[in-house]
Amino acid sequence: MSRPRKKKGRPISGWLVLDKPVGMGSTEAVSKVKWLFQAEKAGHAGTLDPLASGMLPIALGDATKTVPYVQDGAKIYRFTVAWGEERTTDDLEGPVTKTSEKRPSEAEVRAVMPNYTGVIMQTPPQFSAIKIAGERAYDLAREGETVDIPAREVEIARFDIVELATDSTTFEIECGKGTYVRSLARDMGRDLGCYGYISMLRRSAVDPFTADDFVTVAELEAARGEPGEGPIDFTAIDAYLVDTSAALDCLPQVAVSDDTASKIRLGNPVIVRGRDAPVEADEACVTARGRLVAIGAIEQGMFKPKRVFAG
Structure with a gap:
């Protein structure tokens, strides 16, 4: 009879509310946090694209059992839509596919915003993690395939303008699970007849967590310290963890x-x-x-x- 595998790492549990930097993928962020805490198990609630920054709640240990409750929580995003171009990925990463000389006025932008407030039907981007016949849409898109992704119901509770510029508009929204901000930029650009894509995206809150819970990678690295000859003292880094029960306030x-x-x-x-x-x-x-x-x-x-x- 084979022996059961011994789990690697510490049986530490709790939530780490990471302020994910631009350029780091969600999977990479989870791996980094898991290594810093030497945790047995880790997972995240709600993917953030590498080009997006902000709140990525990461669950360690038993907290992974509460991930669905955080995934269902309301989220707040601040984002800038650059007008005049449409791109394959609906953000800065993809090549330009359509262009327009038109730039929308503030009145025009405000006029279409009610179309994207409340419960709406939204089609996810071609470059998304949606599964089509068992494959991720972004994998098919990278192979050059255009896939038919069905629209789905999402809810946007609040939609505000934060800043206006000639070639862009910065917004803030509060939305529910499954909302694609990149789709908002694409659809609004088409409605306005000028095209649009996301040039900046930051998630500032995922209920029940707020910006007060934010921790950066640099702060975690400083708290853990450099590995020495003796055992690692995790006291300082463990202090950044939020209790598992916080995810269940609902x-x-x-x-x-x-x-x-x-x-x-x-x-x-x-x-x-x-x-x-x-x-x-x-x-x-x-x-x-x-x-x-x-x-x-x-x-x-x-x-x-x-x-x-x-x-």
Whole structure:
């Protein structure tokens, strides 16, 4: 009988809210953070293109079980649309495919903005991570194929103009999961008859995290320090982690005793009591002494764990 593989790294858990720099891919950022923390496991919530900067929430250890809740959170983007060109990638990376001498006035821009506010149908860019017949759209696009990507429903709660220039306009939006800012630039440019692409994109928030939680790669490297001859002291870098439970602010939370927490961690259903404990909930989380114990459902006052977390 083969022995089970020993996990490499530390069993550290929590969220790291990285201020990703331009030029670094999301996968590269996760690998860098995983190495800096020497973590067993890591993942991210919501990809950022290499040419985009800003908030990339990275989950370590047990926090990876809460990634879907952060992916579903509202996001805030600030971006600049350069008018007069359309590009294959809808950003600076791709070659120009169409040009126009026209530049929209402020009144023209404001007139089309309501078309992109609220619940709208949006077609993702050709260069996107959408899967078409099991393959990523960007892989097919790089091979020269033009694929038919179906439009899908997205929601933009807020759409504001931040700055106006002759050849560009800078906007800020608050939007839901699955919104492609590059598609906004492409579609608005076509509607305005002048074409457009993203020349700057920055994500400033992913609910429940804000810019106050930002940490840069340089700050992490300084906190970890240079490897010496002895064991690494992770105290300073670990202080940048946000508790795993922060990702679950959207769920009802129930506090339980240590004994009850032990039963839940073994997969047992328990009766939850307390003035604020819900009788029914499709999803809820249980904590003990402020530490996350489990996510599960509550049926007739009985909590049934679905995902449990180490103590």
